[in-house]
Amino acid sequence: MARTFFVGGNWKCNGTSDDVKKIVGVLNGAEVPPEDVVEVVVSPPYVFLPLVKSLLRSDFGVAAQNCWVRKGGAFTGEISVEMLVNLNIPWVILGHSERRLLLNESNECYIWNIQLLCFSLQFVGDKVAYALSQGLKVIACVGETLEQRESGSTMAVVAAQTKAIAERVLNWDNIVLAYEPVWAIGTGKVATPAQAQEVHTELRKWLHENTGPEVAASVRIIYGGSVNGKNCKELAAQPDVDGFLVGGASLKPEFIDITRDRI
């Protein structure tokens, strides 16, 4: 099954409105492959979503970098799925390792006590399920730390992270799975094409066994971790690498080279 190549740009917590306008200017002037060849989605910080949405050309998608796990309400500082839908933001990145590790978002169950109400929730899986239920598309991130890789548990870790999503989701049409080894994110230490392909193959096998052949064949599994204009070609040549989630390089003009990698 042909899977449309996907290139996401995660701008993280960077920039001012002037910086954002400059990046959007570069993107708007770029020559990139048509949408049915490469799907391009950029993810600015929350406060710039409306600005980017209003300025960016319509063949590029826009993603939020996170959202609240349930319907909005008394959750100060959070941004709800309903707000994203209201702003016509089609995508959200969930389970990014910077949120899993720095902000404690987890596969594991927490007992929450909010206004005397106890919830038990698997945070990332619940977020994915809720975002999908409200019509958003999700870039769901999984990946192991260096310690986990060195102890030989890479596949166990990414399988557990994927399982936490699969247990809550029946339809995978609107999910892109991003394999992002934590040791490669923002470090300049990119996975080798063979390392990326190995995990992507295993993930596809896991999907085949746990969600069925159709999902396994159609879900795009993208790689993230120090992708740049130089290393993208070899990675993209791997049969199970269906695109990239790009952090640092997505703030630079070389992001365009990464989207053009397929032509």
Ligand code: PEP
């Ligand atoms: C990311 O933040 O998802 C990422 C892959 O970052 P970088 O490309 O900077 O490693």
